[in-house]
Amino acid sequence: MTTTAVSQHQTKWWSGGKSPFNVEYGKLMMWYFLMSDSFTFGAFLISYGTIRFSQNYWPSPSYVFNTFPGAGEANLPLAFVSLMTFILIMSSVTMVLAVHEGHHGNKSGVVKWMAWTIVGGLCFLSCQAWEWHHLITGHHAVLVDPATNKIEEWGQSMRHNPWGPAVENMTYHGEKVTRPGPVAFGGYFFGITGFHGFHVFSGVIINVIMLIMAQTGVFERRGHYLMIEKAGLYWHFVDLVWVFVFLCFYLI
Amino acid sequence: MEHANVATEITIHHEPSDSTKRIWKVFWILLIITMVELGLGLSLYALSLPEGLRMHLIKGTIIILSLAKAYYIVSVFMHLGDEIRNMIMTIVVPLMLFIWFILAFIYDGNSYKNLRNKYDPYYKERTIEQKEKKAETPAQPGGKD
Structure with a gap:
């Protein structure tokens, strides 16, 4: 099909x-999967909101x-989660750069930026592991x-929540009592951040597979880097969900 | 790059952009929005605002900023903005369900709270009184029950 023939039919997409x-089939289906996944996350977050409004x-x-690894008991509200957010935004940028290199068929560029994306994902998971461990x-x-x-x-666990209102005129070993x-x-915090963390984890696995396939020249032989684009969609979605998890749990 | 044999579904090919300027621009936008959000979140903490109009305004601003971030990620990083209108609509229109979904459920939760406070005096005493005690610290010294 020549270009002129295409432009004649541009407005008749349904003819x-x-x-x-x-859009290529696999990419379209990735979009629909992500749309349905956003409803899953949306349902979780809305359920959390409903319960929160009922309290x-x-x-x-x-x-x-309010804690930061290595900072002991220092009161640093939201500092660590800001770092986690920055790591995830950064890994989203390296992912989009990998996709960009893929558009130009630049194998070494794709490999380089995919590797950085994986590093970012692993950093994020480590941060989350520390945070969970610290809370529990x-x-x-x-x-x-x-x-x-x-x-x-x-x-902080699924059954216990120590963050109730403070009790006046009462201390315990010099610490305030709540x-x-x-x-x-x-339940909501561990459930939703855990579900998001699981998405990050599976995203890292997918990215590792993509990295190996790019490195061994599978995409080069195929002539296009569409798989990198699809993995990229998933990875950006993980970042997108974090925007809302960050909003609902840490900011408001 | 040649576009032959990429996929038969694609009628019009996108020309890949040569520079990464747009990507980095969006990165800075996302970073700045996140910093502003963080500043607002911390101001809620630093000012320890009571529940009221000012607090809701700040939280509302944070929510709008998050939606702006989501727009940039989806539109530029996920390249949805470069797709044709037919495709964009099949993704965006179903997501409109969220508007009803959020409003209906938040309203439900809020009404559940009001009903419990109205009909369960023990519940109200247990939760609301503590909160007031926390808000006005010096006023109620003898309230240790």
Whole structure:
């Protein structure tokens, strides 16, 4: 089909004989998968929002997420999660650069930027592992039973939430004492960031496979780097979901 | 680069851009928006605003900024903005369901809270009083129950 023939039919996408979407099949299906996946994430986040709106008290993220690896007990609200966000944005940029090199059929460029994207993904996963570990193994004095003034040390888990409202006039080994917070916080936090982390993990696996295929010249022989574009779509989607996880859990 | 045999579904080929200027521009936009969001998020913490119009305005601004970030990622990084209109609409139109989805469920959660506060005095006492005590620290010193 010559170019002139194409331009004549540009406005008649539905007249038959060509795909009305002008997108390669696999890429189109990747888009539809991502659309359905966004509904999965959307349902989780909206469920979280519903429960949060049904509570009179919800812990403020600046109190919950205020630590940084190696900084001890220093109060650094949102610093670590900002680093994680920066890492993910950066890895999105390296991914789009890999796709860009793929458009020009530049094998070494694709390999280089895919490798950086994988590094970014692994950094993000390590950060998340540290954050989870820190939250679960934390010790926070919680007034479990006001009648007997019974205090227990809790970490953040699916069953326990130590981030309730502070109790006035009460300290425990020099630390402020709180009441138990809403239990749903842990389940939603670990469930949604875990589901996102699982997406990052599978994205890293996909990217490693793409890197190997690019390195061994599979795409070069095929004549195009469409697979890199499809993996890139998935990777950007992971970044996109993080925008909303970041918004819902850490910012507001 | 030659476009032969890439895919039969593609009628009009996109010419790949030569420079990466657009990518880096979007990177800076995303970074700056994220910094602004972070600043607003921290201001909520630093000012410890009570629930009210000012807090909702700041949170609303953060949400709008996040939507702007999502637009840049989808449009430029995922190249959806370069696709033809037919394709864009099949992705964007179903996502409109989210507008109803969010409004309906948030409204539901809020109404559940109001109903519980109205009909379950014990629940209200347990959760609301603590919150007020936290908000006005010096006013209620003897409220340790």
